[in-house]
Amino acid sequence: MSDEIRAASYDALVIGGGIAGGEAALDLANNGYKVLLVEKDLSIGGKMILLSKVFPTLDCAACITTPKVSEISRHPGITVFTGAEVTSIEKKGEREFETAVTKRPRYVVEEDCTACQLCEEVCPVVVHDEYQYRLVGRKAAFIPFSIASPRVAAIDIENCTLCGACEKACPPKCIDFTQETEKYIIKTGTVIVATGFKLFDPLKIPRYGYGVYKNVLTSMEMERQLAPTRPFNTILRPGDGKMPDRIAYVLCTGSRDDTIGNPVCSQICCMYSLKQAQLLMGALPMADVTIYYINIRSFGKGFEEFYEQAKGMGISFVKGKVGKITETETGNLILRYEDINENRVMEEEHDMVVLAVGVLPNTDPLSFFRNGELKADQFSFVDQAEVLSSPARTSVKGVFVAGTASGPMDIPDSILSAGAASSEAISYLKQ
Amino acid sequence: METEKGKTFRYLREKREVSQDAKDRLREFNRAKKEILGALKEKDMTVNELGKKLDRPGHEIMFYLMTLVKYGSVEAGDIDDMDEYFSYKLKK
Structure with missing residues (x-):
């Protein structure tokens, strides 16, 4: 791991790149705010991007999600960190949050990868494909799934045998095993928690x-x-x-x-x-x-x-x-x-x-704040401090919750909730 | 230490050891692949037929066989008269 800690500042931090986090990030960015979207997986899109169709219209889930994730990825106001996790958040004052983020190495230079999949073709290692819920195999050098965003290869280093076949096959020579874990301190004016749920x-x-x-x-x-x-x-x-x-x-x-x-x-x-x-x-x-x-x-x-x-x-x-x-x-x-x-x-x-x-609740965000300031409700979802009058507010002023981080809900409700969270965040930034 | 573009795997090889689990999984996949492709060279087979011939449980055959379909070595053939089981064949 590199000892260097990089610093950056944005108007808003959105934690979680699922449909709620993505929507909140887009709302903020479309209003002229600079947003950092942190996603722990290798692709944004959350669980929705892996669905077949949506109820009750039976519209194709990918057809709705793909343009959305593409817009998020291309938006000049949004920076996306995939394979990254928030380790702590500290509120220094009003509109002043400091967040520690760790970004795992992908072992591929994202900007150079053309998604040709030649690395995948030559990789000899097969493991269970988590994106297909272990029903079939994938390689250790792989693109997470066909509509992943970013559509960039990654190396599963835990299962890689370091044979070098992928590197030899890669036309733009973008595989880089010298990459290391990167640490960041991010300063933002507001935080939106959109960490979703667990099954x-x-x-x-x-x-x-x-x-x-x-x-x-x-x-x-x-x-x-x-x-x-x-x-x-x-x-x-x-x-x-x-x-x-x-x-x-x-x-x-x-x-x-x-x-x-x-x-x-x-x-x-x-x-x-x-x-x-x-x-x-x-x-x-x-x-x-x-x-x-x-x-x-x-x-x-x-x-x-x-x-x-x-x-x-x-x-x-x-x-x-x-x-x-x-x-x-x-x-x-x-x-x-x-x-x-x-x-x-x-x-x-x-x-x-x-x-x-x-x-089930994803309890990860509860540990972001060192002193337990971000409170949970009785079922361990992020507590909505004013559930009737201002459902996006949490127990920490300036931190808002979007989507299923606050409780079970379907896709339209998650998107509505993301709209509420981004509006509240904008109001808070403008105070 | 080697950090030349295209050969950086050598750099990481110096720094970390490949886990025994990863080596075992690679060996197991290669063994299963060889067995399945060898059996399908003789004739097209269903998952159950492959399982019996190779003395492996059906779910294991399914996992390896579907992975071989995904990566283009095998393809689905005809379905039986009861519309229950597909046979699988080598992709030419």
Whole structure:
């Protein structure tokens, strides 16, 4: 690591390059403010850029996200740090924040990379592709995904064998193993926290068999299977490559469940499951899709109609909580569930099970301020100090929250929340 | 220490050791690749058929096979009469 600490100043710091952070950065920059956007991943776009389509319109997620991330990347008022993390923030005074940022080496000179992927072609190392949720492999020299922004290669140094093949193959000679971790002290007038959410890890519910039964997937794994840049040639079971006929969705996996410590409704699982079920009916016209639910919460604009549309397409709905999943010799899965309407315990066999995993807080931002000034709410999301009158405000004056960092919400609400945060930040800067 | 453009990997090789995990993963992938490509040279096969022939679990075959499809060594062929399993073949 280099000992040198670089200094820079901007009007605003936006932490998190997902859809909320990106929107907030664009709003600020379009109003003439200089913005630094810090993203810990290798690409901006967050979780949305990896989705197949969005509910309830079934618009292509990438078609909405790609122009947005492209605008962010090209905007002269926005500087983007990818592969970078905030380690601490100190409020020195009003409109005076000092933030320590660490930027990991990419081992590729971003400005020179042409995304030709020749490095990827010759790299001999294959590891699980985290952007395809481990369903397929990627190389140690790789472009994160086809619509990544920046579309620049990176070297996964933990898995690299330092064979040098990528460097020899690179036409512009932009691979540089001499790069080191860079440290920055950033001065800004305001901070927007848009650090998003974490997905529930279904390994915490062993009775569902995730990780043991290979045909039990999470909803994000199914999301990737449904996306145009999917890991397989069609929808297939990861356990044996079978095209599934009978697919089950288990809603509220890790939401509304005190036993795993998350009593909160994730607000998006019902709707994304309805969306995926409809897309599956399109991709596999002969398939039977069954959704096991406690309540269908279709509360937003156009959501109830979307639910009715799903029923009209022939998707089955069973009101009941799934207690246990077991596997047969053929890799099929038997769901044991309580049918609430029939008032009895029943069993049903499916080819594939999708766990609609819930939204959990990302608690990283709570540690940014050394003295715990940034407060959390009772569920560990960033606390909204004045939730009714000024929902973007946090416990620290001048620090605002955008998107799912403050609680579960869908994409339109995240974008609205980002608008509120950027407006509040501008007001604060102008005071 | 070597820092000439195009040969900087030598610089890092002096500074850090390649982990045993990374070496093991490389060896395992090469072994699986050789086995799968060898089996498909004989005839087109489904994931289950490859699993039986190579004595590997289906999910392992899926991971390596789909990676070989992604990087262009293998392609999907026909689906069986029950519309359940694709066969896979070497890409010519």
